[in-house]
Amino acid sequence: MNNQNFFPNKFALITLLIGCFVVFVSMGIRQTYGLFFQFFESDLSITSTSFGLSIGIQAIVWGTFATIFGLIADKFGANKVVSFALIIYATGIFFISNFESSGLFFQINLGLLVGIGLGGAAAPIVVPTVAKHFPNHDRAKVAGIVTAFASVGMFVYPLISNTLFKITTWNYVFNIFTLVMIFAALLALLLKKPNEENEPDVVKNQNFIEALNEAFSHKGYLFLMAGFFVCGFQITLVATHVPNYIIQRGLESWTGAAILSLIGLFNIFGTLTMGFLGDKYSKKFLLSGLYFFRGIILILFLFLPASSITAIGFGIGFGFLWLATIPATFGIVAQIFGVKYLTMLSGIVFLSHQFGSFAGAYLGGYFYDQLGSYDYAWYISIGLSFFATLMHLPIDERPITRVRNA
Numbered sequence: 001m002n003n004q005n006f007f008p009n010k011f012a013l014i015t016l017l018i019g020c021f022v023v024f025v026s027m028g029i030r031q032t033y034g035l036f037f038q039f040f041e042s043d044l045s046i047t048s049t050s051f052g053l054s055i056g057i058q059a060i061v062w063g064t065f066a067t068i069f070g071l072i073a074d075k076f077g078a079n080k081v082v083s084f085a086l087i088i089y090a091t092g093i094f095f096i097s098n099f100e101s102s103g104l105f106f107q108i109n110l111g112l113l114v115g116i117g118l119g120g121a122a123a124p125i126v127v128p129t130v131a132k133h134f135p136n137h138d139r140a141k142v143a144g145i146v147t148a149f150a151s152v153g154m155f156v157y158p159l160i161s162n163t164l165f166k167i168t169t170w171n172y173v174f175n176i177f178t179l180v181m182i183f184a185a186l187l188a189l190l191l192k193k194p195n196e197e198n199e200p201d202v203v204k205n206q207n208f209i210e211a212l213n214e215a216f217s218h219k220g221y222l223f224l225m226a227g228f229f230v231c232g233f234q235i236t237l238v239a240t241h242v243p244n245y246i247i248q249r250g251l252e253s254w255t256g257a258a259i260l261s262l263i264g265l266f267n268i269f270g271t272l273t274m275g276f277l278g279d280k281y282s283k284k285f286l287l288s289g290l291y292f293f294r295g296i297i298l299i300l301f302l303f304l305p306a307s308s309i310t311a312i313g314f315g316i317g318f319g320f321l322w323l324a325t326i327p328a329t330f331g332i333v334a335q336i337f338g339v340k341y342l343t344m345l346s347g348i349v350f351l352s353h354q355f356g357s358f359a360g361a362y363l364g365g366y367f368y369d370q371l372g373s374y375d376y377a378w379y380i381s382i383g384l385s386f387f388a389t390l391m392h393l394p395i396d397e398r399p400i401t402r403v404r405n406a
Helices: 010-030 033-044 048-076 078-098 104-121 123-131 136-165 170-188 208-216 219-248 253-278 283-303 308-320 325-337 342-371 375-391
Strands: none
Touching (some): 010 104, 010 123, 010 170, 033 104, 033 136, 048 078, 048 104, 078 123, 078 170, 104 170, 123 136, 208 219, 208 342, 219 253, 253 283, 283 308, 283 375
């Protein structure tokens, strides 16, 4: 396939490049917060509970504003939304490193402002914006490319952060991130709204209230929400608390950075693999197996002797399963209900994911501050893995009658 066939026009190419850079920045920087906790604790007197609460607030705000920004982007164009969100994101980071940022201010900056920024500058907005510039038969491929760049950012930014910590202060690192996000915000203004001819044909006579009633009356949709809650709990628990957990188990701080980077790296392969397998095999069985192996990996990580080898193995194994839930989860939603309200229905499932993220971030910090150990948070995470394993099995993946008769 040559470039002329793949890119319908120059705006498609520009939008793809900008979209890849935006998620590389937004998701990459988000992957580093656990590494900064040691400095938040020593310089800002932030407890583990307070840090977990801020990440939890961030998750809820992110999920909520992803829905709001999606509606605005559809009406006014994604360029303004993404650019505005990146500026808000940069403001939160800048305030943490340069102004009073303890107590309530820390929650506002890292929780509220960064959460709003992620709501408009992460995958739920950027991926559809880019994919709309391409014909139907290339959209999945394009979505995979953009998601892969988010994973690359999750691999690169922890390495960058850990390197910069050796030569400068954490405040300066955040200031560098601020400048990068401002640059990304300027680039985002070049995002273009696609021609109407690239939009999918939607002719179903159904309003969004009817779509919601239809989805929530389908048990499979509720099971997917429950499963994605578990996903959010686990990945946010790991991303937020593993760096400090590693130190508490007697390993050096670089090991935590290595885990987060390996998660970002192997997440690329896991997401692409799940997307490929999802076209060939039952998505619900793939999801069930994925959550089962998450539970096994967590058990090994928790109960094997702490070492750099087990830490690296955990980063590789859990990284492969990190965002691999996304293609199959959203694929089932599209498969059952069709595409007319796919963004809205997927957004609601994503909001469930973010409630799980809040619980994972907060409970991890709470247990550590109250009991001096993260173990109970890990026990809950293991139990949830096997809960999600079972929850996906009864899902009826067949398209509903309305979709079959379309």
